[in-house]
Amino acid sequence: MVERLASQVPEEYLEGIVDIEVSRKAVPHPVIAGVYTLGECIPLDLGADPVPSKVVLYYGSFAALARERPDFDWREEAWETLTHELKHHLEWRANSDFLERYDRAVEENFRRLEGQPFDPEFYLGGERIAPGVYRVEEDIFWDCEHSKLPAEVAIQWHGRRYRVRVPEGRLPIYLCLEGLEPPPAGDAIVVLRRPASIASLWRRSSGPERFTGRAEPIE
Known part of the structure; x- marks a missing residue:
């Protein structure tokens, strides 16, 4: 057909x-x-x-x-x-600009998967599938801006809300999730980062801390 x-x-x-x-x-x-x-x-x-x-x-x-x-x-x-x-x-x-940004996001995501240094905000060049949610190939990224490290964050997945507890660390943090239903095809990652500011233009960029976290359904 x-x-x-x-x-x-x-x-x-x-x-x-x-x-x-x-x-x-x-x-x-x-x-x-x-x-x-x-x-x-x-x-x-x-x-x-x-x-x-x-x-x-x-x-x-x-x-x-x-x-x-x-x-x-x-x-x-x-x-x-x-x-x-x-x-x-x-x-x-x-729109070649979009394609260039997406290609760069794919390249940086590959570096992440290979354990190489990568730009912690690369996913922002991916496909925006919902407010604050981006997809790069099969991996999903929740973009969470915080001035200080929160104790937990809430996300939406397949119409259901989940709570994710945040471990002690320093921003930016990549938190790879377990416990989502149905399971994602690729990685599901909550990214916690500081809001963009003029000062951040001069702040030396560092790689994110990486953790595994569990998503708990909110009844």
Whole structure:
């Protein structure tokens, strides 16, 4: 079905699309309950200019919504999702600044995963999926600004609130979470940092302290 739909798209809208893929994954929204990501446009670092993309449609997400909505129209939803992601592709190609920021965020996230020094605010160049929440590839980051280290913070995950106790340390802190349900596809990280200020422009940047914390549901 997706191949037939793609054949109806004018060729100029497919320029720079290297693949349209159907994944069996279900991708629930990381913050809002009952909402699923049906598709995604993923820029590819292939050294080309402008940057090419691939479009992924998530069959599992379509199936999850179809179970909840008796009037779910597969063809209509697939067409709407495909054209929506192609629109993202065209917007990204026209906005090279965003792509450069996102590429840098991906590179810094790789350095984090490899245990190398990294910019502690790199995730701000990622995709903003909710106020104060960012995604870089499959990793989710909650951006929490505090002048002083709090005893705990509260976050939202799949429509439910969680409490996260903050260990003793110095800002900035990266707190990798356990205990979220359903479990995230990648890392779930609360980032505690000082608010931006003029003084911070001259303050020497240091790597964040890194801890593992447990997210506790708030009844």
